[in-house]
Amino acid sequence: MSDTIESVSDDVPVPPPPPAAAVTVRGLTKRYGDLAAVDGLDLDVPRGGVFGLVGPNGAGKTTTMLATVTLLRPDEGRIDVLGHDPVTDPRAVRGVVGYVPDTFGLYDGLSCREYLDFFAAAYEVPREGRAAQVDALLELVELSHKAATDVAGLSRGMQQRLSLARGLVHDPQVLVADEPASGLDPRARVELREIVKELAVQGVTIVISSHILAELDELCDRVAIVEAGKVLAQGTADEIRGAVQASSTVTVRVLGGEDALAVAATLAAGTGALVTPEEGRLRCEVVGGEAAAAELLRTLVVGGVRVTDFREDRGGLERLFLSVTQGVVR
Numbered sequence: 288m289s290d291t292i293e294s295v296s297d298d299v300p301v302p303p304p305p306p307a308a309a310v311t312v313r314g315l316t317k318r319y320g321d322l323a324a325v326d327g328l329d330l331d332v333p334r335g336g337v338f339g340l341v342g343p344n345g346a347g348k349t350t351t352m353l354a355t356v357t358l359l360r361p362d363e364g365r366i367d368v369l370g371h372d373p374v375t376d377p378r379a380v381r382g383v384v385g386y387v388p389d390t391f392g393l394y395d396g397l398s399c400r401e402y403l404d405f406f407a408a409a410y411e412v413p414r415e416g417r418a419a420q421v422d423a424l425l426e427l428v429e430l431s432h433k434a435a436t437d438v439a440g441l442s443r444g445m446q447q448r449l450s451l452a453r454g455l456v457h458d459p460q461v462l463v464a465d466e467p468a469s470g471l472d473p474r475a476r477v478e479l480r481e482i483v484k485e486l487a488v489q490g491v492t493i494v495i496s497s498h499i500l501a502e503l504d505e506l507c508d509r510v511a512i513v514e515a516g517k518v519l520a521q522g523t524a525d526e527i528r529g530a531v532q533a534s535s536t537v538t539v540r541v542l543g544g545e546d547a548l549a550v551a552a553t554l555a556a557g558t559g560a561l562v563t564p565e566e567g568r569l570r571c572e573v574v575g576g577e578a579a580a581a582e583l584l585r586t587l588v589v590g591g592v593r594v595t596d597f598r599e600d601r602g603g604l605e606r607l608f609l610s611v612t613q614g615v616v617r
């Protein structure tokens with residue numbers, strides 16, 4: 288029998304395709320008195336990969352996450368999590384979403400294993416599979432050796448990892464983690480990052496927030512920059528950079544000594560770049576993303592300059608963040 292799609296009989300119900308987006312947020316608004324903590328916020332989190340919510344303190348990241356995971360009712364707007372609405376069908380959303388809050392919340396007298404077992408039971412993980420699930424999670428977050436240790440006796444980094452495991456007890460397809468790296472030392476941060484990457488490889492969609500941009504820079508496939516309850520920009524870092532026309536710095540080295548460098552400087556300035564000659568090289572500030580850098584290189588080569596090194600430093604998320612946000616304090 289052929290297994291092509293045409294062979295499927297009209298009588299056989301075809302399941303609907305899975306939603307392309309993991310989380311879609313439209314016009315989300317949440318007010319506290321006169322303050323709009325979230326103010327008409329839109330988000331598009333595709334399935335798979337790591338999505339970063341980046342913004343300063345008070346930007347509205349936690350409020351957005353709480354509404355997404357059904358723990359806060361929005362005043363306006365709509366959220367869709369894998370086809371489910373957190374307001375009208377919170378149970379369905381909780382079944383597909385795991386949440387890692389920004390505070391741990393101690394449960395004195397429980398060991399790590401008991402702690403995870405408790406949450407697994409709360410999420411109705413069947414009793415027979417629970418022990419294996421808890422062991423697998425302890426292994427994932429590298430806490431197997433602490434399985435019998437009281438959770439109150441864990442270091443902060445270990446608590447954060449246990450918290451991550453708690454968010455995963457029911458094998459969610461989406462994990463929402465609110466500043467999971469806050470307060471961690473550099474080594475613990477790297478360990479956390481490795482776990483998040485591993486989860487992404489396993490197909491979990493991860494939404495992670497931080498105001499420490501360096502934390503998200505190499506981890507996230509896409510980011511949304513949030514300020515004063517609004518999304519200022521979202522997409523891949525490159526897309527945002529292109530949209531805001533952030534400048535980048537290109538360093539150019541050429542063959543032919545100072546004379547050739549002078550020719551290169553003139554040609555580069557002709558493309559609109561801001562050129563600073565340095566010892567044996569040129570620093571060129573270009574505006575217009577990759578296209579502008581490519582145009583600079585083309586102009587140099589067509590102009591007869593023998594380019595030996597052409598290096599673009601686009602800056603990390605930090606620079607991007609500063610170029611997009613206004614520094615609004617509320």
Ligand SMILES: Nc1ncnc2c1ncn2[C@@H]1O[C@H](COP(=O)(O)OP(=O)(O)OP(=O)(O)O)[C@@H](O)[C@H]1O
Nearest residue numbers: 319324342343344345346347348349350351498617
């Ligand atoms: N329950 C509440 N009552 C009153 N105001 C609130 C409440 N929750 C949040 N806010 C306010 O809403 C705004 C957004 O807060 P939110 O916690 O969502 O920001 P955030 O981006 O997560 O900040 P942080 O990085 O500091 O955690 C802040 O000005 C905050 O003070």
